[in-house]
Amino acid sequence: MSTIIAGHFQLQDEVDQARRALVDAGFSSDRISGFYLSQPGQHDLTPIGGDHIESPGAKETGAGVAQGATGGAAIGVAAGAATSPITGPLGPIVGGLVGAHVGSLFSFSKMKEAGESEQGGHAPVENRMAGMLVAVAFDDAGQEGQAVEVLRRLGAQQIERATGNIVDGDWADFDPSSAPDIIH
Structure with missing residues (x-):
């Protein structure tokens, strides 16, 4: 060398x-x-392009979306069950689906901003x-x-x-x- x-x-x-x-x-x-x-990020080092298989800032995305979807689904089922006299048996199902979707979207608001360091991480690399x-x-x-x-x-x-x-x-x-x- x-x-x-x-x-x-x-x-x-x-x-x-x-x-x-x-x-x-x-x-x-x-x-x-x-x-x-x-x-x-544009060095095409991976089979799908880019420099990394997974974005360094997105390593907790899956868990966050699952947590948001679960919480949203629970709230949606409860809301659908409360309205079941009007909506019938589909109320809890539709409420759960809509709640899961909204909950998963809400989880994105908890993600870090661009340039923000990782929790317990190191300073950004130049x-x-x-x-x-x-x-x-x-x-x-x-x-x-x-x-x-x-x-x-x-x-x-x-x-x-x-x-x-x-x-x-x-x-x-x-x-x-x-x-x-x-x-x-």
């Missing part, structure tokens, strides 16, 4: 300029990778910015400062450190959903 320094740019011309500058600074061109990075990413791999720790300086001078908006392998210009073990180690 090599150290990798990566910088985020917005334009393809900036990527080309960064590649040339890194080569001019002595980095091997086959250990430089440039590619487009999609928005978080995601990588979408846009063009230029990464350079090296094995000599003394080259890190030089790589950072080149990317900073060229206007990289976010510079991160990682470990991995870039071979023939391909960062094959890059994980777009991992938390970046932002250094500038």
Whole structure:
């Protein structure tokens, strides 16, 4: 595994300029990778698309909907039974179905808001910015400062450190959903 320094740019011309500058600074061109990075959640890492099989904020949805449906059904059956002299034997059935539906919808109001941290959870993880990413791999720790300086001078908006392998210009073990180690 090599150290990798990566910088985020917005334009393809900036990527080309960064590649040339890194080569001019002595980095091997086959250990430089440039590619487009999609928005978080749009990396198509799962068979159904997206980054995760289940949304991290929706892990308690099933239990909440079931709890709301059960409570709503009980109230609906009671209301239907009270009106059974007017509605007949279908009153408790219809009341239970309507109550279950309303109860399940009410359970959504108890879910967390976007950006709100999980109960007992950790602070939100900073995601990588979408846009063009230029990464350079090296094995000599003394080259890190030089790589950072080149990317900073060229206007990289976010510079991160990682470990991995870039071979023939391909960062094959890059994980777009991992938390970046932002250094500038």
